[in-house]
Amino acid sequence: MTRLVRPGGSPPTPRSVDVARLAGVSQKTVSRVLNDEPYVSADLRRRVLDAAEELGYRRNQAARALASGRTRSIGVVTLGSALYGPASWLMGIERAVRKMGYTLRVATTIEGDPGGIASALASLLDQGVDGVVISEPIDEGVGIISVDVPVLVLGAPPTFTAPQVVTARVGAGRLARAATEHLLELGHATVHHLAGPQRWYSARDRLAGWREALRAHGADEPPVVEGDWSAASGYAAGRELAGDGTVTAVFAANDDMAIGLIRAQLEAGRRMPEDISVVGFDDIPVAAYVTPPLTTLRQPFDAVARQGLALLVQVIEKPGVELPPAADPPVELVVRASTAPPPPRPIPEQGRRATPHPHGGPHGQPAGSEVPSTRP
């Protein structure tokens, strides 16, 4: 079938029997060697490998899958957009999948397509994947989906019925809490939240983390504004909030919305961060270079993907074994110039700490000067 062609035409692709013949062993021995099974002498192993090398032999995966009932592939259901978060997850998953010796199949969904996850899943199951990863899941309201292979859900509740459902916690809640606390500790009386669409579990997590932090600090909980992840929705929210003079700090559920919000504030004549502080979420590539450079949170995409896939593969290969709870990766808050203490003027009833902006003006802290501070 499909393999690298050797120079000088295309002789018929070799089979394992050909390798066996050349090595002077049985076909089964070839299979043993190639699968790293025990009970093969070093000598035969060498001869088989040499013969395989010489012929340019590669195993036929279709035949392997048919005979063994396993495809050694993992499917991922992901949103079909180039949004930074979903795309980063996908890349992290690919690396992790490959590291575990599996290959990756992808099926995308479209935002707003009801049943999209179910049909993407069906497509992957048709292809015979050994396990499935649901990245950035959305609550479609379609109830429980049944799948007969193990499922890894990145940061969401188990709405799947499967041999095993494992979850890798993204820690979005902890990150959101850290962001909110950062602002509270700067002296803001409270922090507004520009949330992501609440059909997304990750958006819910962030909102929950924000709420927890406010409660823990005894701060008022202002009404939540909900966006759709886009900078446009952040801009709209920014115009809305610009009318409210009491707003001094906003935690946006992603950087795009934060940037839209900042733009609206600047147009409304607000100074950033002297009048309003903003924290984003994701640390998109341009976050350090917008004006003002954005304080934001980094998600540990690769670490979580690796962790989750290790679990998934373990469940696939050794069903029934008890799983150790995965350790949460550290929270990374990247402090840049978009956050500062609140303005001294509108001290309503809480005026502790009023030192003016230690972070420099809106043009402070450009390239490379971000301070990745890890908070527990």
Place this chain on the structure above:
Amino acid sequence: MTRLVRPGGSPPTPRSVDVARLAGVSQKTVSRVLNDEPYVSADLRRRVLDAAEELGYRRNQAARALASGRTRSIGVVTLGSALYGPASWLMGIERAVRKMGYTLRVATTIEGDPGGIASALASLLDQGVDGVVISEPIDEGVGIISVDVPVLVLGAPPTFTAPQVVTARVGAGRLARAATEHLLELGHATVHHLAGPQRWYSARDRLAGWREALRAHGADEPPVVEGDWSAASGYAAGRELAGDGTVTAVFAANDDMAIGLIRAQLEAGRRMPEDISVVGFDDIPVAAYVTPPLTTLRQPFDAVARQGLALLVQVIEKPGVELPPAADPPVELVVRASTAPPPPRPIPEQGRRATPHPHGGPHGQPAGSEVPSTRP
């Protein structure tokens, strides 16, 4: 193997024989129906489909692949980063692949890993893909790679030996020319170019398009500054160019670099766009909301992917058929507030058209007010 489980336990997954038995036909007839082969009476077809439905039957792809020698899957080699361009290509490819009735397998490469493309390709070929897409190729200097399935290369020269190599032109060159012409037509004496890394074919295309436009207009060709796509590299370039008072217009090979460059200029005290105009490339989600809103170019990711995949699938399924040349999709220049006529002061020897900035100040044209103008 892997399929949706019906409620109430897991009875053995049905085979095509089971369907045949239930429908009262031969197994071959089931196969005929499911493959849309001719010579099946409407009656039998109905009975087979009903039986399949009733049993929840799904074909075993491994068996199909083994028997037919085709996997009905297409592999894509892509850069393992969440950069907007590569991620957008990947999503476009996934949609196109699915639309053609194939499934997608992904193998990523790491920037700077020599031989990365070759090994990613080998992995896909091992998996038995029927065709391969190389997205955003990089010149690895590893010479010609031989592959025995058809290859689609998105916007690059044929450095592959394959049964067939098809190329879908991305049109980056035309886009770059349009960007450069836009600036020249605003009255700038010449346009500087902040290029992408020249190992990337797409970066070369953009540079070539820029150069063509300058030549066509008889403009001087200033030295090229090369970045690495990152905002940091754009910032560095911006500091460099900030020392040169003659620079009035820059075409950056992507938006991230443009944003970094703008930041450096602002820090140097330049006003945008009064002193310097900048055009980016990609129209990333935040492009309309940075300060100033970025004039940029949109690549027709989906259209090109669809077009290219149609070719690839045609080559896979009907080798030897002559291919019609694909029509170039239209160029989309999104004009926002980062471009304006040059400042009147440093008129060196060319002073035609000196109308000052009609686009409004740096805060003009925010949300939604972009003007997608299609230029031929």
Place this chain on the structure above:
DNA sequence: ATGAAAGCGCTAACAT
């Protein structure tokens, strides 16, 4: 228009 038989290239039991 339909069916029977023969593999596809491997892995899995079962010898030895």
Place this chain on the structure above:
DNA sequence: ATGTTAGCGCTTTCAT
């Protein structure tokens, strides 16, 4: 430790 024998579940010939 190594080899032999059966399938895995389809798609292909080739009959009918």
